[in-house]
Amino acid sequence: MRGLILSGGAGTRLRPITFTSAKQLVPVANKPVLFYGLEAMRDAGIAEVGIVVGDTAAEIRTAVGDGARFGVRVTYIPQEAPLGLAHAVLISREFLREEPFVMYLGDNLLADGISELVAEFERSRPDAMILLQHVADPRQYGVAELGADGRVLRLAEKPPEPRSDLALVGVYMFTSAIWESVEAIRPSARGELEITDAIQHLVDRGLRVDPHIVTGWWKDTGRLEDMLEANRLVLDLIETSIAAGTLGADARVEGRVIVEAGAMLERCVVRGPAVIGARAIVRDAFIGPYTAIAADCVVDHAEVEHSILLERSRVEHLDGRMQDSLLGRDVMIGRSHGFPRAWRFLVGDRSQVGVP
Numbered sequence: 001m002r003g004l005i006l007s008g009g010a011g012t013r014l015r016p017i018t019f020t021s022a023k024q025l026v027p028v029a030n031k032p033v034l035f036y037g038l039e040a041m042r043d044a045g046i047a048e049v050g051i052v053v054g055d056t057a058a059e060i061r062t063a064v065g066d067g068a069r070f071g072v073r074v075t076y077i078p079q080e081a082p083l084g085l086a087h088a089v090l091i092s093r094e095f096l097r098e099e100p101f102v103m104y105l106g107d108n109l110l111a112d113g114i115s116e117l118v119a120e121f122e123r124s125r126p127d128a129m130i131l132l133q134h135v136a137d138p139r140q141y142g143v144a145e146l147g148a149d150g151r152v153l154r155l156a157e158k159p160p161e162p163r164s165d166l167a168l169v170g171v172y173m174f175t176s177a178i179w180e181s182v183e184a185i186r187p188s189a190r191g192e193l194e195i196t197d198a199i200q201h202l203v204d205r206g207l208r209v210d211p212h213i214v215t216g217w218w219k220d221t222g223r224l225e226d227m228l229e230a231n232r233l234v235l236d237l238i239e240t241s242i243a244a245g246t247l248g249a250d251a252r253v254e255g256r257v258i259v260e261a262g263a264m265l266e267r268c269v270v271r272g273p274a275v276i277g278a279r280a281i282v283r284d285a286f287i288g289p290y291t292a293i294a295a296d297c298v299v300d301h302a303e304v305e306h307s308i309l310l311e312r313s314r315v316e317h318l319d320g321r322m323q324d325s326l327l328g329r330d331v332m333i334g335r336s337h338g339f340p341r342a343w344r345f346l347v348g349d350r351s352q353v354g355v356p
Contacts, residue, residue: 007106008054022056024106029234042071084192105170111216127207131169141167235273
């Protein structure tokens with residue numbers, strides 16, 4: 001069985017972070033989202049993984065390499081433009097051959113991985129398997145309608161009036177039966193080859209499409225609130241690990257906290273679950289629960305809670321507590337000591353700033 005991870009999307013909902021970084025490489029608990037998918041493939045016994053890449057191909061290649069450190073062999077598959085999930089499948093045929101495969105959206109996270117699902121698929125041998133979860137607002141997702149017998153009847157992509165609350169989770173499993181269907185469908189009104197249309201084509205052909213309702217958590221990390229929620233969910237699973245020599249004078253750690261090598265904590269409180277990256281400095285500060293601070297960051301005379309800080313960001317001499325925030329790389333947030341006393345911002349396109 002082979003794996004296919006889709007990492008070609010533009011990440012428009014996470015701008016401005018994704019103006020300069022692939023959305024699949026934004027970290028959750030200090031690990032890029034894409035890495036969780038690669039590890040899930042490996043844990044499921046999948047050795048050959050294709051990654052569909054677009055404009056951010058160079059960055060993803062640099063981060064992932066040949067896949068050896070994840071225990072897989074990676075092949076990169078260029079996609080000229082984000083023309084739909086079914087298009088990504090179509091251009092991957094040479095890599096996938098006629099073997100069954102798992103398709104995994106590179107910005108998705110599944111609490112329980114995919115090992116048991118892959119085993120179930122190999123055991124029961126349907127033509128396809130789709131993962132579903134009950135959601136509050138199915139209009140944001142592909143939606144499946146099941147019959148009284150539990151079989152898949154219809155699928156629709158982001159319907160204005162959904163016929164069910166069962167959203168398609170970003171993991172799919174297919175046999176070679178999918179090739180006829182992805183070749184048969186036509187672009188949707190938004191100009192994309194929709195995977196929902198291809199799966200509907202399988203259903204209309206009378207082929208077996210098994211639904212599996214996910215009971216653990218699943219997150220599509222395409223928006224700020226989803227990134228923060230995914231960060232919270234993953235941090236809830238960590239165990240305390242504090243590198244030697246990282247706790248300085250009057251540093252207090254409460255709850256489950258990871259402090260990586262080279263970090264330095266002085267005159268501060270870190271209340272977990274939280275993770276402090278390598279060589280980060282936390283001084284005269286409070287770090288609240290569900291915070292992930294990446295390598296080489298500085299938090300000095302400030303309070304940060306329920307937030308994600310990417311590499312080399314600095315939060316210094318800040319009045320009040322920063323929370324529910326996502327800072328990109330090399331960001332500086334702090335108080336100006338000069339006169340006149342005024343707010344001073346250098347903010348990129350589509351940024352958001354909240355001032356108390």
